[in-house]
Amino acid sequence: MTEAPALHRGARSRDAILDTAGELMSLHGYAATSISMISTACGLPVSSIYWHFGSKDGIYVAVLERARTALLAALPPAEVPGADVRQRLDTFLGDLAGALRHHPRGVKLLLGLGTVQKDASAAALTEVRRYRDALVAWARDSVSSVFALHDRPEVADELARFTLRMTTGTAVARWFEPDAVLETEPLRVALLALAAHHGVGVRVSGGRGAES
Amino acid sequence: MTEAPALHRGARSRDAILDTAGELMSLHGYAATSISMISTACGLPVSSIYWHFGSKDGIYVAVLERARTALLAALPPAEVPGADVRQRLDTFLGDLAGALRHHPRGVKLLLGLGTVQKDASAAALTEVRRYRDALVAWARDSVSSVFALHDRPEVADELARFTLRMTTGTAVARWFEPDAVLETEPLRVALLALAAHHGVGVRVSGGRGAES
DNA sequence: GTCTATATGATGATAGAC
DNA sequence: GTCTATCATCATATAGAC
Numbered sequence: 342m343t344e345a346p347a348l349h350r351g352a353r354s355r356d357a358i359l360d361t362a363g364e365l366m367s368l369h370g371y372a373a374t375s376i377s378m379i380s381t382a383c384g385l386p387v388s389s390i391y392w393h394f395g396s397k398d399g400i401y402v403a404v405l406e407r408a409r410t411a412l413l414a415a416l417p418p419a420e421v422p423g424a425d426v427r428q429r430l431d432t433f434l435g436d437l438a439g440a441l442r443h444h445p446r447g448v449k450l451l452l453g454l455g456t457v458q459k460d461a462s463a464a465a466l467t468e469v470r471r472y473r474d475a476l477v478a479w480a481r482d483s484v485s486s487v488f489a490l491h492d493r494p495e496v497a498d499e500l501a502r503f504t505l506r507m508t509t510g511t512a513v514a515r516w517f518e519p520d521a522v523l524e525t526e527p528l529r530v531a532l533l534a535l536a537a538h539h540g541v542g543v544r545v546s547g548g549r550g551a552e553s
Numbered sequence: 554m555t556e557a558p559a560l561h562r563g564a565r566s567r568d569a570i571l572d573t574a575g576e577l578m579s580l581h582g583y584a585a586t587s588i589s590m591i592s593t594a595c596g597l598p599v600s601s602i603y604w605h606f607g608s609k610d611g612i613y614v615a616v617l618e619r620a621r622t623a624l625l626a627a628l629p630p631a632e633v634p635g636a637d638v639r640q641r642l643d644t645f646l647g648d649l650a651g652a653l654r655h656h657p658r659g660v661k662l663l664l665g666l667g668t669v670q671k672d673a674s675a676a677a678l679t680e681v682r683r684y685r686d687a688l689v690a691w692a693r694d695s696v697s698s699v700f701a702l703h704d705r706p707e708v709a710d711e712l713a714r715f716t717l718r719m720t721t722g723t724a725v726a727r728w729f730e731p732d733a734v735l736e737t738e739p740l741r742v743a744l745l746a747l748a749a750h751h752g753v754g755v756r757v758s759g760g761r762g763a764e765s
Numbered sequence: 766g767t768c769t770a771t772a773t774g775a776t777g778a779t780a781g782a783c
Numbered sequence: 784g785t786c787t788a789t790c791a792t793c794a795t796a797t798a799g800a801c
Contacts, residue, residue, distance in 0.1 A: 375777080524715075600797080
């Protein structure tokens, strides 16, 4: 058991460090998470952590990168399946709520670490932004697919921003009331109304037209 | 000039410390803001800071308390004036956007410090929660006034949650894109649609009925 | 109330044996 | 790759003159 090949030992240790570092940092924030906290929490000595990541900043970047790839892998494809708008919208919102529910750390990492402007360096800021941009792009593509907005990019942008901000707000609400969830029902109503407001037809059964 | 009465000197120093502490903490977060940073930024020695607030936690609580009262004073009264729903809604959203625009620190303090679960102690957590509760109550009362929902508290709660989460999401978006604003237009459309969805009539001119 | 000076501990980071 | 031992620095917090 303890005689596992060294190569595997290294990879497993790296993963263990990232696991506990991600958990602690998403809980306490970057600055409040010390290397020794990570060390005692994951059992590996401080110097091993430094051997793997070089610096605290390096841990942070690695944690973010991993959270990003994990969340993006968990998100449903941007090409939302479904016959009509309402069907696709339900699928999209359900998947979004599910991702938020099952990956609370991912979002909280972005949020709790968004305050990192002093400690973290260029590489970390780049990684934070990359994470954020990936989410924005995914939301835009998904919304565009749901409402068939390929020829109305500005409408897709607005709906995506709207959705993403509501999701972010919910993630924040969650650290005050841990059982808060993304309320898909109001969001569904709102998005349909917004689409209609921009003249994007929905009319599947007794649908009402646009406003202006 | 330097001979101002000692009593005034003390109060002014207290304010100066709170000013810079609030700014630094909203920028870097609680943990990343050190006493010496505050000291050099506001010119007063470390021991003066301790004389006024006793501990770092004490500074934090005072900063939060001050941000709360400042924000609540800046928020418009919960009894929104206006003849009809649309008029009141416009007033409400305009005021909300204005408060968010002019008091970015207030919200960011709540957010950037929401990660404070390890360092800050009971008093600080209480103050954070008090801050948050005040915002929630204000939003609920305002929305209730706008849509005349005094007999539909659960609808008022939902609309208030919706509004507040969108506002929070926007505040977060702001530390990625500093020029992000609360988009009142989509929010207006969404809230009207949500109200209608719950059977709350708006119909002022060509209004459409509820969905179900 | 404000200052200088300082105690005590924790932090990020490294050296070097194995 | 992992360990023990250690350094220099910075943190919070205090003492005591003025």
